[in-house]
Every structure is written in structure tokens, then in C-alpha cells.
Amino acid sequence: MSVWRVGTSAVVICGGIILLLSFGIRSSFGIFLQPISTDLEWSREIFAFSIALQNLLWGIAQPFAGMIADKYGSGRVIVGGAVLYAVGTAIMGYATTPLIAHISAGLLVGVGIAGCGFSIVLASIGRSVAAEWRSMALGIASAGGSLGMLVMVPLGQAFLQAYGWSMSLVILGLMSFLIVPLAAAVSGKPAVATETHAQTISESLREAAGHSSYLFLNAGYFVCGFHVAFIATHFPAYVVDLGLAPELGAWALGLVGLVNVFGAILAGVLGGRFSKKYLLSTLYLGRTLVILVFLLTPPSVASVLIFAAAVGLFWLSTVPLTSALVMQMFGLKHAAMLLGIVFLSHQFGSFTGAWMGGYMFELTGSYDAVWWMSVALGVVSALLHWPIDERPIHRPVEVV
Secondary structure (H helix, E strand, O other): OOOOOHHHHHHHHHHHHHHHHHHHHHHHHHHHHHHHHHHOOOOHHHHHHHHHHHHHHHHHHHHHHHHHHHHHOHHHHHHHHHHHHHHHHHHHOOOOOHHHHHHHHHHHHHHHHHHHOHHHHHHHHHHHOOHHHHHHHHHHHHHHHHHHHHHHHHHHHHHHHHHHHHHHHHHHHHHHOOHHHHHHHHOOOOOOOOOOOOOOHHHHHHHHHOOHHHHHHHHHHHHHHHHHHHHHHHHHHHHHHOOOOHHHHHHHHHHHHHHHHHHHHHHHHHHOOOOHHHHHHHHHHHHHHHHHHHHOOOOOHHHHHHHHHHHHOOOOOHHHHHHHHHHHHHOOOOHHHHHHHHHHHHHHHHHHHHHHHHHHHHHHOOOHHHHHHHHHHHHHHHHHHOOOOOOOOOOOOOOO
16 A cells, blocks of 8 residues: 655645635625625525526536646646635625626636636545545545535624625635635646557547446436535525524534534545445435434424534535545546536536525525425435446556
8 A cells, every 4th residue: 555645645735725715615605695685685586596606607617627627737727716716705795786796606706616626626636646545535625625614604604793794705705815825735737648548538528428327426416516505505594584593504504514524534534445336325315314304303503503413424525435436437537527527417406406495485485395305306316326336447548
């Protein structure tokens, strides 16, 4: 077994901090739904659509960002993404019309996070770590995103109470610029072929499109996006609707992040020892059971915090396992692009979950229908992962 090197630690740590900022800041957007909607006299669907658009554009831009990173390296992609992310978040602080909200929080942040989010960072880490350590390294870095929820959501709530929603978003935008210097450590040099023939992008796409397990993985990841975006966007408002304090929703999301720090690392460690597809099925089923129990339990401070801790165990634990599984099946040559496509499916789910929450609330005055939809989709995802073939694809020419 190869040695875990000091340079590997630097890549993993810096990658984790980038994910802490990129995922953590956008995870705090949910706490702004109610104050922005109230202050600007918008329906909840308007802000929800901005977040849904953000998730959709994040997904659409992700494969293209992955192609660029695979060819030229991840560092410059991360820098460009961070700048767009920061500018979009800051402009949202000055939004006075739905169009400005859709352009800033939707378009700019969505495209920006595609450049400095999970797919780019994890693909870079995957190239820098030996195969036997890869799953664990991806779990540690993914835990940075979870830690971002713990740090940035309560911090965003503190900014909100101290400065109001407008200045809070400007501050969060400025904090996004911290990603820029960290990108140097996660440069992710492009993978090269060891043989005379290198698999082209079109060959890689055809190979993946004809692989049923890759399609199952895409379909299952849609459900992950649906769950995460719906809860992150609407849970703080849902807590207020239950008659509980607004701060409780922010702290609940922070607790989700705290617990998932351990959940993501544990998933990464277990993924290096056991079948990743069965672990993913178990995670989706566990998440579904947690939601079901929460819906059947009378609302209280205790039930909200217990739900947050329980669902946090399964929150981003899917990320290192899904990422490692794609690399395991297809190799590293086009890892960022293939991860980007899987993540596009995730973001279609995120768009649906974020928008559906706002739409159904305006239609029915309740989130109940979307909660029960989440339960049904969780069962479907658990079943979809079961038949996946985890074996690496055998090609006439080995590409690394």
C-alpha cells in the first residue's frame, strides 16, 4: 500500500476549505427566504425560483467546467468560479426586483459554484491520491462542505440579525474571495494517457452513455439533489411555520453540517472497504426513514434538532461514494467531466426540490406534499443503486 504523503494532505485540506466556503455560503441562502420575501413583498416562490435556477445552472455548467479542468487543470477554473460566485452573492444583497435576484443568486452564483464546487475539487483530489486512499480522501474533503453548513449557516444568521439581509449577503460575497488563493493547492494537473492513444471526450461520453450503471447512478443522484435543495432552502421557513423560533432553523442546518462531517468521513472510509453501491442504497434508505419519522412526530424543538442530527448523518455522505464510484468505473482521464454530468442530474433534482417547495407552498399553504414526495423518491433511489456494476471498464488501451 502506498504512503499518504504530506503533499496529499495539503491538497485535501485546501480542497476541503474551498468546499467549506463554496457549499457553506450557498447553504446559508435558505435563511434569507423569509426576510427577503417579507421585506420586498414577494411570494416565497420568487426566491425559491432563484435558488432553483441557481441549482439548475450550476448543474448545466458543471460538465463544461469539468471539460476545461480535465484539459487545462482545476486551478484556473476554481478561480474563475470563485469570482463569479462572490460577485453574484454580493449583487443579491442589492436585489430589488425578481430579475436581479434571478441573475445574481441564480445565474452568477450557479455558474460560479460550478467552477469551485464538488466535481472540480474532488476530481482534482482524486488525481492526487493513490487509489487505495482515494475514497477516504474524498470523504475528508467532502466533510469540508458539511463543516461549511455548520460554520456558515449560523454565521449567516448572526450577520442577518446584526446587519440585515442586504449587508449580510455582501459580506458573504466578500468571504467567497478567500477561495482564490486556495486554488493554487488544488491545481489538478490534467491526466495523461500512458499509452499512445488517449480516449477522447466524445469516446468517453459514448462509453458512459451506454453504461447502464452510470445511468442508474445519474438517476439516483437526482434524488439526492431533490432532498438537499428542498431541505436547505425551505427548512428554516418550515420551522417558523411550525411556530418555532427563526434561529432554530439556522442552527438545525448547522447541526446537519456538524453531524455530516463525521458522516462524510465515515462514508469515505467505508467506501474503501465495502461495496459502494450497497453503501449508497443504505444511505438513501436511511435518509428516507429519518424524513418519515420526522413527519410522523409532533413538532417541537427536540424533534427539529433530532431530525437535523439524524438526516445530517446521510446528508453529503453520498458525495464521496458517488465520486469514487465514477472514478472506479471509468478511471481518471475524464473524471471531472463525468462527475459533472452526474452532478447535472443532481442539480436537476435540486432545481425541482427548491422550486417545488415554493410552488406547492403557494398552491396549498403547506410543504406536506413535497415532504411525502421526498419519502417516495428516497425509496426509488435506494432501489436504483442496487443493480449497479462497480467493476472498472476494460478498454483495449488503458487510460489513466
